[in-house]
Amino acid sequence: MWKLNKQENKVKENTANDNKIENNSSQKKKFTIFGFTITKLLAYFIIYSIIGFVIETIFGLLTKGVVESRKSFLYGPFCGIYGLGAVVMIVGLQKFKKNNYTLFARRFYYRLCN
Numbered sequence: 001m002w003k004l005n006k007q008e009n010k011v012k013e014n015t016a017n018d019n020k021i022e023n024n025s026s027q028k029k030k031f032t033i034f035g036f037t038i039t040k041l042l043a044y045f046i047i048y049s050i051i052g053f054v055i056e057t058i059f060g061l062l063t064k065g066v067v068e069s070r071k072s073f074l075y076g077p078f079c080g081i082y083g084l085g086a087v088v089m090i091v092g093l094q095k096f097k098k099n100n101y102t103l104f105a106r107r108f109y110y111r112l113c114n
Contacts, residue, residue, distance in 0.1 A: 046083065048083045049078040050077055052079045052083065054077070
């Protein structure tokens with residue numbers, strides 16, 4: 001009986017220590033830009049650069065009938081301008097994240113008035 005209680009106490013101590021470690025790791029301050037970490041923005045950049053390259057290549061193939069050579073400052077199937085444009089749009093439109101209607105309402109209003 002006493003051995004069981006001793007083992008239970010060790011288990012409780014270990015879980016308490018694990019909880020302290022988890023709390024300390026979650027309390028690390030991460031550098032963010034408008035709520036996005038650098039790694040998330042880099043991932044967006046890479047994903048949209050590849051998607052832009054693929055769409056542009058398919059468009060060139062359909063319209064001209066040949067696969068064009070795309071020289072860029074990035075190696076591989078990347079088109080940096082699409083990645084940069086996507087990241088700027090994602091970060092810039094965070095203002096309208098909670099209420100999407102304000103973005104479209106302003107546009108509709110300006111179209112009616114001009």
